[in-house]
Amino acid sequence: MNVPDHLKYTESHEWIDGSEVVTVGISDHAQEELTDVVYLELPEIGRTVKKGEAIAVIESVKAANDIYAPVSGEIVEINEPLGEAPEPVNNDPFGDGWMFKIKTSNASEIDELLNADAYRQLIS
Amino acid sequence: MKTTPLAALHESLGARMLPFAGWEMPIQYQGIVAEHKAVRESVGIFDISHMGQFYASGNSVADWLNSLLTNDTGKLGDGEGQYTLLLNEKGGVIDDMIIYRISADEFFLVVNAARIDEDWAWFQKHCPADITLRNESDHFAGVAVQGPKAKAAWKAVFPDCDLPEKNGILEKDDWVVCRTGYTGEDGFEFFSPADQIETWFQNFLDAGAQPCGLGARDSLRLEKCFPLNGSDLNESNTPLEAGLGFFVKLDKGCDFTGSDVLQKQKSKGLxxxxxxxxxxxxxxxxxxxxxxxxxxxxxxxxxxxxxxxxxxxxxxxxxxxxxxxxxxxxxxxxxxxxxxxxxxxxxxxxx
CATH class of the missing domain: 2.40.30.110 (Aminomethyltransferase beta-barrel domains)
Known part of the structure; x- marks a missing residue:
């Protein structure tokens, strides 16, 4: 299972990259659990989000699942092509499968996230 | 929660288990899409140990089943089966099932896991003295082997024994094989005593069948518009409304539970x-x-x-x-x- 060291993670399996503006996706473990992702509903740019809020929906053949804001802030960018073709979420979860970027309003929330070791423990 | 006798094997194959109809069942192994395509293009194997099996016997068993079920048992010869429905007095569906004529005085019924108790209670309640019923649901475990290469998988495991014809049944030694399924592909359902099923499952895996979970079973049957009882079939809608008129024989020469409602519905229009x-x-x-x-x-x-x-x-x-x-x-x-x-x-x- 791929768990890149330089990323932070949540208990709900999002990964977070960066500090002021953070990029968010779902982990390799999460995409494998979901398998066959067929649809993705991303938040609107400009939306203010609160840490822990359900802001996106990912649908596999099996079921619909929420994706949560790992930190509070404002959505400043979304990975629009995923709305048409979500396959990169399965094929490249830490690369082309990124989902949205949040301009953080409370940088200290990032420190509360799991580091790679803690996340490895969570999913082991 | 009931455990299938294949639970340990499922785990070793990397299955994800979820509750279904009171059983802990494999939902998927490799992934629903891959498993789905294996069945459409090659061959897959499903654990169907949760399904129920009854035997009904007696001189008048064919007529008795005709009074309870929508299809016509009179159309069946020995070793032949048919899809049929058990209705309540309002014409709503209690269960859909496949029944097989073993001989003129013995039938084998394969029913949905979620409905074993209701079906059994219904049959018992309406059972006359000269009919004997046996619930073998706990005795039998089962697998469904489905796909265009299902027949080849059978031949690899049983080189000296032919599969029965479409919808047919063969009872041999202590196992039963039925040429049916729930995927729209060729294939068979195989029932054996629970303590033998792991060996059979492994044999069919070795013969090339890919393990498939209930997720693929659901997507396969939905593509073919096979109804799922409890969802597409329910106790308020009739089989005519469900588009299953072909399996409802109102002219078979006797009434059956709910037939008066269906008759009216047919003459008035749906x-x-x-x-x-x-x-x-x-x-x-x-x-x-x-x-x-x-x-x-x-x-x-x-x-x-x-x-x-x-x-x-x-x-x-x-x-x-x-x-x-x-x-x-x-x-x-x-x-x-x-x-x-x-x-x-x-x-x-x-x-």
Missing amino acids: KQKLVALKATGKGPPPRGGYDIALPGGEIIGQLTSGGQSPVLACGIGMAYVPIELADLGTEIEVVVRDRRYPLEVVKKPFV
Whole structure:
């Protein structure tokens, strides 16, 4: 299972990259659990989000699942092509499968996230 | 929660287990889409140990079953089977099942896991003194081997024994094989004593069958518009409304439970019908339970089944709609998280 060291993670399996503006996706473990992702509903740019809020929906053949804001802030960018073709979420979860970027309003929330070791423990 | 005798094998194959009909069952191994395609293109194997099996015997057993079930047992010769439905007095569906004539005085019934207790209670309650019933659901475990290469897998395991014809049954030693399934592909359901099923499952794996979970079983049957009892079939809708008139023999020479209701419904005309709905644009998979609505208008019901078709790569579903909305090409919307997406009534099956 791929768990890149330089990323932070949540208990709900999002990964977070960066500090002021953070990029968010779902982990390799999460995409494998979901398998066959067929649809993705991303938040609107400009939306203010609160840490822990359900802001996106990912649908596999099996079921619909929420994706949560790992930190509070404002959505400043979304990975629009995923709305048409979500396959990169399965094929490249830490690369082309990124989902949205949040301009953080409370940088200290990032420190509360799991580091790679803690996340490895969570999913082991 | 009941455990299938294949639980340890499922775990070693990397299955994800979830509760289904009171059983802990494998939902998927490698992934629903891959498993789905294996069955459409090659051969897959499903654990169906949760399904129920009854034997009914007695001189008048064919007539007795005719008084309880919609299809006509008179059409069956020895070793032949038929799809049929058990109805309540209102013509609603208690269960759908396949029954096989072993001989003129013995039948084998394969029923849905979620309905074993209701079916058994119903049959017992209506059982006359000269009919003997046996519930062998705990004794038997089973596998379904399905796909265009199912016959080859059978031959690899049983080189000296031929599969029965389509819908037929063969009882041998202490196992039973039926040439049926729930995927729309050629294949068979194989039942053996629970303590032997792991060996048989392994044999069919060795013969090339890919392990498949209930997730693929559901997407496969939905593409073929095979109804799921408890969803597409229920105790308020009749089999005529479900589009299963072919399996309802009102002219078989005797009444059966619910036949008076169906007769009336047939002469007056149906008010609603179970239709196949296909997404016309990009959108989230339409799932069972989601509201459906007139375009831009009122909610008219719910999807009874739905999901993403792995073969068509688009959303499909089924729902009961008023008869005036049942024509092919009728536009209907599905409501997903307060947004609406267009569907269209299409011909059954989807694939």
